[in-house]
Amino acid sequence: MEERILMGHGSGGLMMSRLIRDLIAPAFEMESLADAAVLEFSSSGKMVLTTDSYVISPLFFPGGDIGELAVCGTVNDLSMMGARPLFLTAGFILEEGLLLSDLRKIVFSMAETARRAGVRIVAGDTKVVERGKCDGLFINTAGVGVVPEDISMLPGNIRPGDRIIVSGPIGTHGIAVMAERNGLTFDPPILSDTAPLNGLVADMLDACSGIRVMRDPTRGGLVTTLKEIAGEARCRILLQEDAIPVLAGVRGACELLGLDHLYVANEGVLTAIVEKQGAEGLLEVMRKHPLARNAALIGEVGTEADGRVLLETDAGGTRLLELLVGEHLPRIC
Amino acid sequence: MEERILMGHGSGGLMMSRLIRDLIAPAFEMESLADAAVLEFSSSGKMVLTTDSYVISPLFFPGGDIGELAVCGTVNDLSMMGARPLFLTAGFILEEGLLLSDLRKIVFSMAETARRAGVRIVAGDTKVVERGKCDGLFINTAGVGVVPEDISMLPGNIRPGDRIIVSGPIGTHGIAVMAERNGLTFDPPILSDTAPLNGLVADMLDACSGIRVMRDPTRGGLVTTLKEIAGEARCRILLQEDAIPVLAGVRGACELLGLDHLYVANEGVLTAIVEKQGAEGLLEVMRKHPLARNAALIGEVGTEADGRVLLETDAGGTRLLELLVGEHLPRIC
Numbered sequence: 001m002e003e004r005i006l007m008g009h010g011s012g013g014l015m016m017s018r019l020i021r022d023l024i025a026p027a028f029e030m031e032s033l034a035d036a037a038v039l040e041f042s043s044s045g046k047m048v049l050t051t052d053s054y055v056i057s058p059l060f061f062p063g064g065d066i067g068e069l070a071v072c073g074t075v076n077d078l079s080m081m082g083a084r085p086l087f088l089t090a091g092f093i094l095e096e097g098l099l100l101s102d103l104r105k106i107v108f109s110m111a112e113t114a115r116r117a118g119v120r121i122v123a124g125d126t127k128v129v130e131r132g133k134c135d136g137l138f139i140n141t142a143g144v145g146v147v148p149e150d151i152s153m154l155p156g157n158i159r160p161g162d163r164i165i166v167s168g169p170i171g172t173h174g175i176a177v178m179a180e181r182n183g184l185t186f187d188p189p190i191l192s193d194t195a196p197l198n199g200l201v202a203d204m205l206d207a208c209s210g211i212r213v214m215r216d217p218t219r220g221g222l223v224t225t226l227k228e229i230a231g232e233a234r235c236r237i238l239l240q241e242d243a244i245p246v247l248a249g250v251r252g253a254c255e256l257l258g259l260d261h262l263y264v265a266n267e268g269v270l271t272a273i274v275e276k277q278g279a280e281g282l283l284e285v286m287r288k289h290p291l292a293r294n295a296a297l298i299g300e301v302g303t304e305a306d307g308r309v310l311l312e313t314d315a316g317g318t319r320l321l322e323l324l325v326g327e328h329l330p331r332i333c
Numbered sequence: 334m335e336e337r338i339l340m341g342h343g344s345g346g347l348m349m350s351r352l353i354r355d356l357i358a359p360a361f362e363m364e365s366l367a368d369a370a371v372l373e374f375s376s377s378g379k380m381v382l383t384t385d386s387y388v389i390s391p392l393f394f395p396g397g398d399i400g401e402l403a404v405c406g407t408v409n410d411l412s413m414m415g416a417r418p419l420f421l422t423a424g425f426i427l428e429e430g431l432l433l434s435d436l437r438k439i440v441f442s443m444a445e446t447a448r449r450a451g452v453r454i455v456a457g458d459t460k461v462v463e464r465g466k467c468d469g470l471f472i473n474t475a476g477v478g479v480v481p482e483d484i485s486m487l488p489g490n491i492r493p494g495d496r497i498i499v500s501g502p503i504g505t506h507g508i509a510v511m512a513e514r515n516g517l518t519f520d521p522p523i524l525s526d527t528a529p530l531n532g533l534v535a536d537m538l539d540a541c542s543g544i545r546v547m548r549d550p551t552r553g554g555l556v557t558t559l560k561e562i563a564g565e566a567r568c569r570i571l572l573q574e575d576a577i578p579v580l581a582g583v584r585g586a587c588e589l590l591g592l593d594h595l596y597v598a599n600e601g602v603l604t605a606i607v608e609k610q611g612a613e614g615l616l617e618v619m620r621k622h623p624l625a626r627n628a629a630l631i632g633e634v635g636t637e638a639d640g641r642v643l644l645e646t647d648a649g650g651t652r653l654l655e656l657l658v659g660e661h662l663p664r665i666c
Contacts, residue, residue, distance in 0.1 A: 006659070012552030012598075013657035017561070033561075035410040036383035038480060041374065050369035051422035051475055052458045055466075077368040089384035091473045093426075123475075125385045129664060133388075133468040140424045142384055142456075142475030147371060219345025228350070228366075265345075324346035326339070331462060 003100040010094070010128025020126065023104060027111040028090070028121040037122035039087060045149060048083040050074060051142040057331045059102065059136050061180045063191030064173075064267075066139060067109035072196045072267055073333060074143040075117045076216045079201040080270065082153050083145030085117065091125040091140035098136055106137070117196035119143070151205065155233035157212045163279035164237060164299040165272045167200065167292040168193065169245040170222050174264035174329050175253045182257070186249045195268030200289045207285040210275025217271055218333050221263040223321045225271060226309050236302035237309045239321075243298045262311075263324055265332040273301065336433040343427070343461025353459065356437060360444040361423070361454040370455035372420060378482055381416040383407060384475040390664045392435065392469050394513045396524030397506075397600075399472060400442035405529045405600060406666060407476040408450045409549045412534040413603065415486050416478030418450065424458040424473040431469055439470070450529035452476070484538065488566035490545045496612035497570060497632040498605045500533065500625040501526065502578040503555050507597035507662050508586045515590070519582045528601030533622045540618040543608025550604055551666050554596040556654045558604060559642050569635035570642045572654075576631045595644075596657055598665040606634065 008015040017033075025033055041047070054070040071088065078085040090110065094103065114121050121141075176192040179185070197216065204211060213233075217225035222244070230237045246261050254261045268291060274282055279297060286295035302310075309321040341348040350366075358366055374380070387403040404421065411418040423443065427436065447454050454474075509525040512518070530549065537544060546566075550558035555577070563570045579594050587594045601624060607615055612630060619628040635643075642654040 007663050008659035010552075010663070011657060011659065011661055012557050013659065013661070015658065016552075017656065033565075034414070035385075036381050036414045036416070036476075036478075038414060038485070039380045039382055041380040047372045047374040047477070048369050049372055049420055049422060049475075049477060050456050051424045051473065052368075053424040053426050053460045053473060055426060055460045055462050081367070081369045081371060083369070087382055089382060089475045091384045091386040091424075091475070093386050093388055093471055123383050125473075127386050127388045127664075129388050129468060132465065134471075135462060135466040138426055138467075138471065140384065140386060140458075140473035140475075142382075142422045142424070142473075143369075144380070144382060144477065145369075152371075219343075219349075221345075224345050232366075323350065324344060326341035326344065326346070326348065328344055328346070330340050330343070331460075 005094045005096055005098040005100060005128060007096050007128055010126060016126060024107055024124055027107045039122060042146060045146040048078050048081045048145040048147050050077040051140065052077060053138060053140040054333060055138050055331050056333055057135060058180055061192055062176045062189055064194040065106055065109050067106035068113045069194050069267060069333060070139040070141045071110050071113040071117060072194050074141040075119060075196040075198055078143045078145035079198040080214045080216055081147055082151035082205060083147040085119045085143055085145040085198050087144045088114065088119055088121045089123045089142045090121050093134055093138040094128045095134040095136055096128060096131045117198055153213050155213050155229050158233040158235050158273055158301055160301050160303040161276045162212060162301040163274050163276055163297055165274055165279065165283060165295060166298055167270045167286060167295045169247045169294055170266055170269055171246055171250045171254065171261035171264035173267040174332050175250045177332055178257055178329060179253060190249050190253065193266055193268035195291050197270055197291065200291050203285055203289055204282060208278040208282040210278035212273045214270050214272045217269060218265050218267060220324060221265055222271060223262045223309060224323060227323050230309050231307045234305045234307055236304040236306050237299060238302050239299035239311045241311050241313045243296055245294050245296050263328050265329060338427045338429060338431040338433060338461060340429050340461055343459060349459060357440055357457055360440045372455060375479060378479040381411055381414045381478040381480050383410040384473065385410060386471060386473040387666060388471050388664050389666055390468060391513055394525055395509045395522055397527040398439055398442050400439035401446045402527050402600060402666060403472040403474045404443050404446040404450060405527050407474040408452060408529040408531055411476045411478035412531040413547045413549055414480055415484035415538060416480040418452045418476055418478040418531050420477045421452055421454045422456045422475045423454050426467055426471040427461045428467040428469055429461060429464040450531055486546050488546055488562050491566040491568050491606055491634055493634050493636045494609045495545060495634040496607050496609055496630055498607055498612065498616060498628060499631055500603045500619060500628045502580045502627055503599055503602055504579055504583045504587065504594035504597035506600040507665050508583045510665055511590055511662060512586060523582050526599060526601035528624050530603055533624050536618055536622055537615060541611045541615040543611035545606045547603050547605045550602060551598050551600060553657060554598055555604060556595045556642060557656060560656050563642050564640045567638045567640055569637040569639050570632060571635050572632035572644045574644050574646045576629055578627050578629050596661050598662060
């Protein structure tokens with residue numbers, strides 16, 4: 001009989017204390033089992049704080065798992081503010097009956113990803129709910145980072161003529177997860193792009209002072225993210241369809257599944273809006289980083305202050321891109 | 334037809350953006366809808382970071398709701414480290430079909446509690462899962478506070494002769510929730526003690542330099558918390574049964590439900606281990622605070638270094654108190 005999570009693992013008593021002492025605290029190299037961590041925080045900069053809950057289904061997918069995702073997603077949210085991610089918290093909600101071996105895999109995956117990203121998981125919490133009251137497990141990570149005083153990522157700084165950049169092919173994460181859910185396999189396989197982007201962002205900020213805004217286009221994909229930026233900045237964004245990188249397999253899978261890759265989630269891709277002069281130099285720097293070898297210039301900011309995002313299509317037409325109203329791909333992160 | 338949460342509210346698209354723009358951001362007075370908040374953080378002290386997920390059932394109970402609890406619980410975890418709570422994040426996992434009016438009540442309750450505690454909710458996240466994949470809603474809050482350099486709450490500082498204090502009657506939160514679940518009513522009603530303790534803690538730290546450790550005895554109640562402390566400090570804790578404050582109604586309900594109030598959760602009570610000389614003076618200060626009118630001296634630290642917690646009973650005997658092995662009261666926070 002494989003060991004499973006029981007309600008007692010959430011009781012605050014002996015079973016919970018052992019779960020934390022034997023699995024979670026050693027994996028994250030936590031110094032204490034206290035409810036809160038005391039940390040040194042350098043004052044040379046502003047603090048950035050973020051949170052995300054991860055409810056992806058299934059827990060394991062080609063190229064990643066919910067643990068890797070829960071670290072990368074929050075590291076990336078901090079990175080997009082120009083911040084250096086420092087500390088994460090990890091809150092687990094476990095379903096009674098979850099295989100302990102699955103929890104172990106996920107915790108180790110979080111620890112390994114945190115090491116890769118150079119961040120520390122310093123505080124945690126574990127709750128257990130009855131069978132059927134959650135879906136395996138949910139993870140929340142909150143993150144603290146520090147951003148230098150002279151860096152601010154504000155859509156208000158965007159100007160006509162600024163260039164739009166993406167760091168790599170889009171839609172890969174969403175399609176990898178959908179394929180797993182639908183029992184589809186591809187040759188070559190489509191693996192989630194989940195990755196911590198803080199190293200890439202550090203290189204970009206070193207190389208270019210003209211970065212206006214960075215975002216990681218997760219839920220809702222590239223278009224949703226650019227629509228948000230255009231709306232906040234009251235600017236128009238013009239995209240070139242043929243310039244937007246997408247893997248052939250992802251394009252094919254989108255056709256098969258009736259999805260538009262422009263709206264499919266990414267977890268290891270960023271889009272940046274950059275001053276025109278610095279764009280080419282920045283792309284050269286990005287392409288030297290393993291996570292951005294296929295970084296591309298995909299469009300520019302127009303002169304109209306209307307918050308619209310337009311796509312110049314391969315066929316020579318222009319398509320107005322809107323926010324999705326309802327659900328496209330549920331539980332993709 | 335009452336409005337309900339739909340899967341589209343978690344899509345990253347228009348429905349989600351409206352939910353955040355119209356409900357969550359205004360309630361929390363958030364300055365931006367970005368994924369992360371940039372904050373001023375004073376460097377005169379160390380940073381304390383904590384996280385907790387709240388999965389209490391039912392969402393509304395006598396004297397409180399999950400929203401109030403989610404703010405108080407995290408404020409209190411910071412306070413117990415001697416920290417001044419500053420910022421919270423709020424991560425929502427919503428079940429498809431949740432009444433929008435219930436979400437609204439809970440969000441307003443969080444906002445009101447944050448105001449009462451003097452903290453700001455600065456970053457949030459919203460996920461939606463299919464009906465039956467969660468239980469109404471779960472909330473995670475992570476918290477950031479600052480603790481002066483000269484304050485450290487370390488069980489290692491505990492010495493024989495130190496006094497054990499509680500700030501008020503124990504077991505009230507757990508019994509209020511259990512009564513609601515079991516359809517029991519009491520006269521007078523038993524209301525949860527949920528409250529932010531940071532004001533009380535500030536008064537205590539001002540008045541007394543001899544506080545070794547503070548904890549809020551939530552899951553597993555007073556005994557679980559004191560057992561943890563005794564284990565970490567390798568000290569013995571001796572409690573006087575007749576000195577431990579408990580409401581008559583809570584005592585009666587515990588007998589009815591077959592529970593031991595020493596193990597029942599609290600959400601607005603703290604226990605402190607204090608240098609002998611300062612204990613009486615500290616109690617006087619505490620009793621002036623509305624949340625600690627019935628603060629009491631309940632025991633002391635013995636000379637044996639064995640990590641045991643012993644109860645001297647009303648009947649004149651001595652009872653060895655252990656950690657609970659399994660589940661006592663599930664989903665109480």
